[in-house]
Amino acid sequence: MRLKDRVALVTGASQGLGLAIASRFSREGAVVFLGDIKEEQGRAAAGELTLEGGRAWFVRLDVADEESWRAALTALIEKAGKLDVLVNNAGINIRRPIEEMSVADLDTMLAVNVRGPFLGIKHALPLMRRNGGGAIISMGSVCSLIGHKFTHEAYTTVKGAVSQLTRSVAVRYAGDNIRANVLCPSTVETPLVQEVLKDPERLRERVGEVPLGRLASMEDVAAAALYLASDEAAFINGVNFPVDGGATAW
Numbered sequence: 001m002r003l004k005d006r007v008a009l010v011t012g013a014s015q016g017l018g019l020a021i022a023s024r025f026s027r028e029g030a031v032v033f034l035g036d037i038k039e040e041q042g043r044a045a046a047g048e049l050t051l052e053g054g055r056a057w058f059v060r061l062d063v064a065d066e067e068s069w070r071a072a073l074t075a076l077i078e079k080a081g082k083l084d085v086l087v088n089n090a091g092i093n094i095r096r097p098i099e100e101m102s103v104a105d106l107d108t109m110l111a112v113n114v115r116g117p118f119l120g121i122k123h124a125l126p127l128m129r130r131n132g133g134g135a136i137i138s139m140g141s142v143c144s145l146i147g148h149k150f151t152h153e154a155y156t157t158v159k160g161a162v163s164q165l166t167r168s169v170a171v172r173y174a175g176d177n178i179r180a181n182v183l184c185p186s187t188v189e190t191p192l193v194q195e196v197l198k199d200p201e202r203l204r205e206r207v208g209e210v211p212l213g214r215l216a217s218m219e220d221v222a223a224a225a226l227y228l229a230s231d232e233a234a235f236i237n238g239v240n241f242p243v244d245g246g247a248t249a250w
Contacts, residue, residue, distance in 0.1 A: 012090030133177030170238030
């Protein structure tokens with residue numbers, strides 16, 4: 001097992017990609033905490049992982065709220081005693097072009113997608129340092145790397161910010177044996193994306209930008225997260241890790 005007895009916190013883990021990552025970590029022996037604001041759904045998801053033989057707990061976590069981070073990590077330490085892996089997965093996308101984006105909506109996206117990872121890293125660092133090291137994985141996007149013609153400007157802005165935050169942390173805290181990396185998937189076939197891409201023309205556009213000719217699966221991304229969390233990636237630090245089927249290689 002590649003994460004045996006390691007303690008991981010995955011944000012936005014009650015469903016979708018966050019739950020896929022938490023599930024993969026659990027199958028690889030990790031003690032997994034599912035952080036989310038969706039309490040009923042999160043508790044049910046943690047219960048399912050436990051029924052499958054894993055060790056999983058739900059912690060209520062509003063990633064934009066610093067006090068919520070403090071409370072969640074206190075509960076995690078009381079239960080598990082340490083933190084080895086943080087996955088900043090929680091995020092939102094308000095799909096409006098820059099000319100139609102309100103300041104309020106932009107602030108909401110910044111609060112969840114940038115302040116959230118910033119606060120998570122801020123409060124995880126002392127715990128990881130005390131533990132002798134750790135791995136921080138933040139969810140970026142191909143939009144962390146390129147101006148994406150099918151994606152609005154606010155989303156590319158916040159994902160670019162996550163990339164630069166991660167590089168800065170990777171450089172400053174490498175001496176504490178703390179690695180920080182960004183996962184940069186192309187469009188991932190989550191239930192939400194399936195709904196958004198019901199239009200066959202939009203689906204053709206997204207698939208057409210990927211040389212491998214398909215969307216990323218949740219398992220594709222979960223496998224990459226597992227790699228970055230594991231000792232196999234012990235010398236991988238400060239990278240934007242594309243999981244994009246070649247979309248950024250054109």
